[in-house]
Amino acid sequence: MSAVAEAAPRRVAVVGGGWSGLAAAVTARRSGHEVTLHEMASRLGGRARSAPHGELLLDNGQHILVGAYAQTLALMRLVGVDPDAVLHRLPLTLRTPDGAGLQLPAGPAIPAFVRGVLGWHTLPWRDRFGLLALAARWRLAGFRCEPHTTVAELARACPRSAYSQLIEPLCVAALNTPAEEASGQVLLNVLKDALFGAPGASDLLLPRAPLDALLPHAAGQWLQAHGVAVRLGDRVERIEPDGTRWRVDGEVHDAVVLACPPREAARLCATIAPDWSARAAAMVYQPIVTTWLRAPGARWDVAMLALRSNATRPAQFGFDLGALGGPRGLYALVASGAAPWVEAGPDATREAMLAQWRHDFPAERHGPVEWVAQRTEKRATFACVPGLQRPPAAVAPGVWAAGDHVAGPYPATLEGAVRAGVEAAHRAGAGV
Ligand SMILES: Cc1cc2nc3c(=O)[nH]c(=O)nc-3n(C[C@H](O)[C@H](O)[C@H](O)COP(=O)(O)OP(=O)(O)OC[C@H]3O[C@@H](n4cnc5c(N)ncnc54)[C@H](O)[C@@H]3O)c2cc1C
Structure with a gap:
């Protein structure tokens, strides 16, 4: 795509080459600006990247996209990636190994949800109607609740079976925060746009290629082909004012997009925007652990299963990577909201994952099953708790924040990161 100037060309520095920074750099360049992208790591992609593990290329952690990720899918297309080629689309399923769990049929959201719940044969009829009644109440209330409500409080009237097999797994998958601690309002925002949104919005889009091939690789090539200076291994140390402009490690720019995680953004703007910096520095995080196992004889008839997790079983979801274009017999188990497992340590987590599989x-x-690898991301996402004051996009005149943590309706997701990057680039380019 050719660059289209929408304002006088400006010099824009983007700090951070995760999905948000990539979205910002592509958007600013398409608007005709002169862009420099600084990434401290040796590869692009941030928390959603791939890295070699022996002969395997493993992601930083197993990711799921959903049909509602409109801006992410648009960005992929823009840099030349065909989402249909790299993502496996299937109607929302939370099927468990014993065949229980909700499975939605394809089609418009509300009829699909009603049909899916009515056909949820392992749930007593009373619970199916109870769940439908609760969903109807949320919809009638405009998917709004008191800001300090937790997911557990929001779903107090939910039948226990549906709570443990639907609400809890959805909450931990989308918000990476246990239901007793998670924000009810943010879960409602997700349900509104995904479960009750446009047709296909709730579809699961499971990567059938390493995350690098979904965006970072193609975005890096697009940026270089369009004259963007992509500086890998370049950690930005200082941002200082220079009249109405900004010096980024000494180089003068008209605007800066801070697309690095909150702690680093807080460090970089501690003197130029102390209040913003304090709010970003105060964010707390939730970890995710992904364990890869090899089980050549295992047979699943779906690519993703919901697993029953509890105090001794870490994983909430499992993925058959062989069915998703990866090596045959390779499986990934994911434990979100995994603070207790980080505390228990990697050896205990590995043994618990193996025991859960067996x-x-x-x-x-x-x-037989054998352990292959385990990756723990201690700061996988911010803890999505009720009433959280996230830092806004505006940091200082000409400095804009991007990233999944910036104030917005969604939890920390790829779509939240991409949206924030696009928005920050428009503002940086417009000179407001
Ligand atoms: C294990 C795991 C599983 C996840 N699962 C899902 C999922 O299933 N679905 C979903 O939607 N989301 C998921 N997420 C969340 C998703 O990965 C993030 O929301 C998204 O990647 C955040 O992108 P970002 O660009 O905002 O931040 P980051 O990816 O953190 O990018 C920030 C970048 O800034 C760089 N940087 C930092 N400081 C500097 C500096 N001073 N100078 C230059 N560069 C700097 C970093 O190296 C990094 O590349 C998951 C995350 C993890 C960790």
Whole structure:
């Protein structure tokens, strides 16, 4: 796509080459600005990147996209990636290894949800109607609740079976925060746009290529082909005012997009925007652990399963990577909201993951299993708690924040990161 100037060309520095910074750099360049992208790591992609592990290329953690990720999918297309080629689309399923769990049929959102719940054969009829009644009440209330309500409080009237098999797994998957601590309002925002949004919005889009191939690689090539200076291994140390402009490690720019995580953004603007910096520095995080296992004899008939997690079983979801274009027999188990497992340590987590696999997929039917790798991202996402004051996009005149943590309706997701990057680039380019 050719660059289209929408304002007088400006010099824009983007700090951070995760999905938000990539979105910002592409957007600013398309608007005709002169862009420099600084990324401290040796590769682009931030928390959603891939890295070699022996002969395997493993992601930083298993990711799920959903049909409602409109701006992410648009950005992928713009840099030359065909989402249909790299993502496996299927109607929302939370199927468990024993065949229980909600599965939505394809089609418009509300009829699909009603049909899915009515057909949820492992749930007693009374619970199916109870769940539909609760969903109807949320919709009638405009998907709004008191800001300090937790997900557990919001769903107090939910039948317990539907709570443990639908609300809790959705909450931990989308908000990466346990339901007792998570924001009810943010969950309602997600349900409104994904579960009750446009047709296909709730579809799961499971990567069938490493995350690098979904965006970072193609975005990096697009940026270089369009004259953007992409500086890898370049950690920005200082941002200082220079009249109405800004010096980024000594180089003068008209505007800066801070697309680095909150702590680093807080450090960089501690003197230029102390209040913003304090708010960003105060954010707390939730970890995610992904464990890869090899089980050549295992047979799943869907690519993703919801797993029953509890105090001794870490993982809430499992993925058959062989069915998703990866090496045959390779599986990923994911534990979100995994603070207790980080505390227990990597060895205990690994043993618990293996024990959970053996319980759910016994060797008599699925053959032997061996451990392959484990990645723990201690600061995977911010803890999405009720009433959280997230830092706004405006940092200082000409300095804009991007990233999944910037104030907005969604939890920390790829779509939140991309939206914030696009928005920051428009503002930086407009000179407001
Ligand atoms: C294990 C895991 C699983 C996840 N699962 C999902 C999922 O299923 N679905 C979903 O939508 N989201 C998921 N997420 C969240 C998603 O990955 C993030 O929301 C998204 O990647 C955030 O992008 P970002 O650009 O805002 O931040 P980041 O990816 O953190 O990018 C910030 C970049 O800034 C760079 N940087 C930092 N400081 C500097 C500096 N001073 N100078 C230059 N560069 C700097 C960093 O190296 C990094 O590349 C998951 C995250 C993790 C960790």
